[in-house]
Amino acid sequence: MEKVKVLMGVIGKGNGGMSTYAVRLFRLLDPERFEVTFLSNAAHPFYEKDILEGGGKIVVIPSRNRHPIAYRKAVKAALSEGYDVCHAHLASASNIDLPLLAVKAKVPMVIAHSHSGGFEGSKLAYYLHKFNQRKLRSLPVTRLACSKQAGEYLFGRVECGYAPNAVDLERFSFRPEQRAALREKYGLDGCFTVGYLGRLVPIKNVPFLVEVFAKLHALTPKAKLLLCGDGPEEAALRQKAEELGVADDVIFTGNVSDPENYLCAMDCFVLPSSEEGLGLVVIEALGTGMPCFISEAIPPEVEICRMVRRYRFADDKQEIAKMMLSSMGTPRRAPRKELEAAGFEAHAMAEMMEKLYLKGCGKEEIG
Numbered sequence: 001m002e003k004v005k006v007l008m009g010v011i012g013k014g015n016g017g018m019s020t021y022a023v024r025l026f027r028l029l030d031p032e033r034f035e036v037t038f039l040s041n042a043a044h045p046f047y048e049k050d051i052l053e054g055g056g057k058i059v060v061i062p063s064r065n066r067h068p069i070a071y072r073k074a075v076k077a078a079l080s081e082g083y084d085v086c087h088a089h090l091a092s093a094s095n096i097d098l099p100l101l102a103v104k105a106k107v108p109m110v111i112a113h114s115h116s117g118g119f120e121g122s123k124l125a126y127y128l129h130k131f132n133q134r135k136l137r138s139l140p141v142t143r144l145a146c147s148k149q150a151g152e153y154l155f156g157r158v159e160c161g162y163a164p165n166a167v168d169l170e171r172f173s174f175r176p177e178q179r180a181a182l183r184e185k186y187g188l189d190g191c192f193t194v195g196y197l198g199r200l201v202p203i204k205n206v207p208f209l210v211e212v213f214a215k216l217h218a219l220t221p222k223a224k225l226l227l228c229g230d231g232p233e234e235a236a237l238r239q240k241a242e243e244l245g246v247a248d249d250v251i252f253t254g255n256v257s258d259p260e261n262y263l264c265a266m267d268c269f270v271l272p273s274s275e276e277g278l279g280l281v282v283i284e285a286l287g288t289g290m291p292c293f294i295s296e297a298i299p300p301e302v303e304i305c306r307m308v309r310r311y312r313f314a315d316d317k318q319e320i321a322k323m324m325l326s327s328m329g330t331p332r333r334a335p336r337k338e339l340e341a342a343g344f345e346a347h348a349m350a351e352m353m354e355k356l357y358l359k360g361c362g363k364e365e366i367g
Contacts, residue, residue, distance in 0.1 A: 004085060004358065005085070006085045007037050010040065011046075012040060012046075015046040017280055018091060019089075020280070023038075026054060026056055028347060028350035031054070037058070042060070062074055079107065080105070088102070090115065093129045093135075111141060111144055112154075118153060119275070120203045137155055142356070146163060146278040147164075147301045149299040165280040167344060172260045172287030173260075173287055174289045176264075178265070181261075186226065186251055191222050193226055193265065194209075194224070194268055195270070196227050196271070196272070197259055198273075198281055200233040201232060204273050205274045206272060209225070210246070212324070214244040215317045215321035219321060219325055228259065229253075229254075230254050237250075238252070260284070268293060269282070269291070269292045276298050276299065277299070279299065286302075292308045293309050294310050
């Protein structure tokens with residue numbers, strides 16, 4: 001039986017939330033029924049090995065910011081290969097070329113999928129986002145979002161399907177041996193370890209976490225802050241840790257290819273973002289069974305159990321630190337049933353997406 005051809009885009013050299021979601025989805029789609037091609041603005045995207053080993057294809061296109069004309073030409077050329085589905089993953093409406101050109105190319109099913117709850121970028125990009133929102137709402141596409149907040153941010157108050165950013169709960173489960181190995185590697189034995197996993201960029205608000213950690217460290221010197229990820233704010237974060245006198249206890253791991261193991265090494269997880277589409281990493285952290293502390297900006301969809309506690313930016317940092325410290329010694333218990341019931345199990349999400357693809361391109365009876 002002829003496979004359903006899916007075009008995904010656009011991924012790049014990093015392992016941000018959108019690329020991670022797209023590749024995880026790809027790896028769970030039935031390879032006997034679906035053929036997936038990724039558009040990449042990097043010659044060798046972060047997930048290149050995963051895609052190629054999984055039988056996927058990669059089409060490299062120019063950067064839209066640097067070469068807008070060549071970018072559109074390359075996207076048109078890719079679309080001319082003939083696809084049944086175009087799944088466009090979007091952080092904003094500043095660039096809607098992929099869904100727009102896919103509609104013009106008469107791709108049977110075009111999906112515009114919102115993964116962000118707030119804007120991140122330049123003033124020019126923001127104006128483009130606002131300008132393109134109305135155009136995006138009028139396109140004959142299937143609108144999806146990872147949360148209600150992400151849907152309203154990109155599409156406004158119009159009909160939008162909910163497609164939660166799910167995770168492989170088997171992969172993101174607690175493994176004592178991995179915890180022991182990493183805690184020995186980074187000198188975490190006997191220390192209360194607060195963790196963060198994600199990009200080091202302004203919208204993630206990591207400086208706030210460093211300030212809270214300094215308060216926590218004053219309460220219990222045997223504390224460490226494990227920052228997993230990289231980005232343009234790393235130098236400034238190192239300087240802030242130095243100024244606050246906690247530089248020796250703030251550990252920068254850089255980008256990690258096995259986030260599930262680093263989550264196991266932590267004692268509690270913090271997501272301090274000032275804007276967030278969902279906060280997939282919170283679901284990953286919950287999968288490993290640890291307490292999570294989230295900012296007021298994180299969508300409510302991740303508050304699936306009492307292991308998730310929320311704070312406000314206006315709260316006293318000392319009190320936030322005490323709240324985190326109160327989780328010390330909490331036994332690891334993954335809320336597996338709650339995660340599955342909320343739709344955060346990746347295999348169930350992939351099955352849902354398969355049905356959506358098949359229905360959207362008129363091939364429900366395939367296979």
